Amino acid sequence: KNQVEQSPQSLIILEGKNCTLQCNYTVSPFSNLRWYKQDTGRGPVSLTIMTFSENTKSNGRYTATLDADTKQSSLHITASQLSDSASYICVVSPTLSNFGNEKLTFGTGTRLTIIP
Amino acid sequence: DVKVTQSSRYLVKRTGEKVFLECVQDMDHENMFWYRQDPGLGLRLIYFSYDVKMKEKGDIPEGYSVSREKKERFSLILESASTNQTSMYLCASSDRGYGYTFGSGTRLTVV
Numbered sequence: 246k247n248q249v250e251q252s253p254q255s256l257i258i259l260e261g262k263n264c265t266l267q268c269n270y271t272v273s274p275f276s277n278l279r280w281y282k283q284d285t286g287r288g289p290v291s292l293t294i295m296t297f298s299e300n301t302k303s304n305g306r307y308t309a310t311l312d313a314d315t316k317q318s319s320l321h322i323t324a325s326q327l328s329d330s331a332s333y334i335c336v337v338s339p340t341l342s343n344f345g346n347e348k349l350t351f352g353t354g355t356r357l358t359i360i361p
Numbered sequence: 362d363v364k365v366t367q368s369s370r371y372l373v374k375r376t377g378e379k380v381f382l383e384c385v386q387d388m389d390h391e392n393m394f395w396y397r398q399d400p401g402l403g404l405r406l407i408y409f410s411y412d413v414k415m416k417e418k419g420d421i422p423e424g425y426s427v428s429r430e431k432k433e434r435f436s437l438i439l440e441s442a443s444t445n446q447t448s449m450y451l452c453a454s455s456d457r458g459y460g461y462t463f464g465s466g467t468r469l470t471v472v
Contacts, residue, residue, distance in 0.1 A: 279461070280418075288365075288451050288463035334403070349461070353403040 246274040249337050249352035257358045260324055266355045268318040268335030279336040280309050280320050330359045365464035367452050371472045380439040382467050384452030393435035393459040442471045
């Protein structure tokens with residue numbers, strides 16, 4: 246069964262500190278892995294998308310890494326800000342089907358709280 | 362940027378009512394999806410559509426139906442709302458590549 250597991254479930258850090266969120270997956274076949282940020286009461290917004298051939302990708306203060314051999318990914322947030330408080334969701338996609346519709350597998354997310 | 366618009370942010374309905382959730386995307390995407398999101402369970406796929414008038418069941422289709430009469434619009438229908446359908450509903454659309462965009466969500470409460 247395809248699964249995506251994220252850790253920790255929740256995390257509280259001081260403003261200005263760095264943090265790393267983890268994602269382990271057992272999805273096969275594998276096409277790409279995405280990290281989304283979801284503010285409370287809003288829809289998820291894409292941060293990064295990585296294919297199996299990419300090891301790292303950055304988006305401002307967010308840096309995602311991918312190890313396709315161990316099926317692990319991490320999201321590193323540098324110099325955290327209050328606006329980083331949100332849920333971060335890891336999503337894994339299998340190889341695209343003929344129709345182009347993707348059956349994504351979602352993690353349950355890490356709830357990050359930044360305190361001043 | 363792709364925009365996926367869900368018609369309501371918050372909705373309160375009574376048990377047994379027929380409920381329509383509307384979703385419109387503006388980037389001519391072929392694929393559209395409806396998910397529900399519950400605490401601790403993550404996003405679960407209800408239905409998806411890869412073309413006009415085409416639909417396929419997702420992981421939890423029971424109690425729901427969908428309609429896609431136009432490419433840009435995908436509607437989720439709760440035929441007879443029940444309290445266990447209280448949830449956050451998210452619409453998404455995607456192209457044939459890696460683009461995948463969510464709407465802002467509809468928080469539905471069934472009382």
